[in-house]
Amino acid sequence: EKGGYPDFMMKEIHEQPRVIRDTLSGRLADGRLSIDELDLTHEELNLIDRVYVIACGTSYHAGLIAKNLIEGWARIPCEVEVASEFRYRNPIITPTTLVVAVSQSGETADTLAAIRDARVKGAKVFGITNVVGSPVARESDGVIYTKANKEIAVASTKSFLGQVVSLTLLALLLAQVKGKFKTNQVRLLFRELADTAEQVEHILSDTAAIDEAACACKDAKSALFVGRGMGAAIANEGALKLKEISYLHAEAYPAGEMKHGPIALIDEGFPVIAVATKSPVYDKLVSNLQEAKARGAMVVAVATEGDEDIRAHADHVIYIPKVRDAFSAITASVPLQLFARAIAIERGCDVDQPRNLAKSVTVE
Numbered sequence: 001e002k003g004g005y006p007d008f009m010m011k012e013i014h015e016q017p018r019v020i021r022d023t024l025s026g027r028l029a030d031g032r033l034s035i036d037e038l039d040l041t042h043e044e045l046n047l048i049d050r051v052y053v054i055a056c057g058t059s060y061h062a063g064l065i066a067k068n069l070i071e072g073w074a075r076i077p078c079e080v081e082v083a084s085e086f087r088y089r090n091p092i093i094t095p096t097t098l099v100v101a102v103s104q105s106g107e108t109a110d111t112l113a114a115i116r117d118a119r120v121k122g123a124k125v126f127g128i129t130n131v132v133g134s135p136v137a138r139e140s141d142g143v144i145y146t147k148a149n150k151e152i153a154v155a156s157t158k159s160f161l162g163q164v165v166s167l168t169l170l171a172l173l174l175a176q177v178k179g180k181f182k183t184n185q186v187r188l189l190f191r192e193l194a195d196t197a198e199q200v201e202h203i204l205s206d207t208a209a210i211d212e213a214a215c216a217c218k219d220a221k222s223a224l225f226v227g228r229g230m231g232a233a234i235a236n237e238g239a240l241k242l243k244e245i246s247y248l249h250a251e252a253y254p255a256g257e258m259k260h261g262p263i264a265l266i267d268e269g270f271p272v273i274a275v276a277t278k279s280p281v282y283d284k285l286v287s288n289l290q291e292a293k294a295r296g297a298m299v300v301a302v303a304t305e306g307d308e309d310i311r312a313h314a315d316h317v318i319y320i321p322k323v324r325d326a327f328s329a330i331t332a333s334v335p336l337q338l339f340a341r342a343i344a345i346e347r348g349c350d351v352d353q354p355r356n357l358a359k360s361v362t363v364e
């Protein structure tokens, strides 16, 4: 049932190109996006003036990525909040607020409670879930299914990618409804989004650089994951994957924050894993890497194919295909999943069943 892979995590990582294709299948016709399950009219969607993405854990990280797109493309203010915080404060909710609840299992207690609360307060709630007919699906006004199929490894990989792709579609839809993109732009973006399936396949076809970097970091006590912009959001998921399956302490920081505290951690050989893909903030990130290297950090950079300059600032470079910054989470997350898994295996951990964790968290 592991399909020839050594563990479910590896099998599920390799299913990701299929997840991208299935999540996008049938979504674009004549240059118009359709997410009919959302059950909101064009007019209702057009009125949305605030978005909250509510989730826990890895699903929350998918929300951090979505914020960049919802604000960047649709120009709608978007906050991302962990469900256990959202439900116990008094967020500003009006009838034109959209709450997007993201949950792989569709039964996370805090996320469900947040949905109920938001609906009582009059928000429209969209669920993004992997489980058909789950409580999140039933209790939301509309639902997008992530098409990951059942995920067995406790650490989420393919369902995270399905969430990111679904949220990207939602951001694109909101941007189209708000008139921010012309039909041709939507077509182009959709095609590039679909192309990430092949790019992920390419990443999966050669993991030598990832394994080498993992080997170099396996005995560390702690690691920092850094990035800027989209890269900062991606870094969060990289750090979570590593800590949950390898028990190696990891933290994510926006790279520009390093000098405000965490740089004090860095000494000879301290691993700093950087999402260093080409983006509008690439040069800023590189100067942060120089600061880290000057203090002895061992830098592992996830970088864009063809970027030879990065070699001067990193001890290990993991190249991934060039994509638009908006889609970089889809590609850059994959080497970080493989990196975490490789370290966990080196450390003798059970990657499918990490200690203390459960696949679904139905208690508060």
Ligand code: F6R
Binding pocket: 056, 057, 058, 059, 060, 102, 103, 104, 105, 106, 107, 108, 111, 154, 155, 156, 157, 244, 359, 360, 361
């Ligand atoms: C980490 C992981 C968890 C879940 C979190 C929320 O790999 O899987 O952090 O993301 O428990 O679960 P769902 O998405 O089912 O609400």
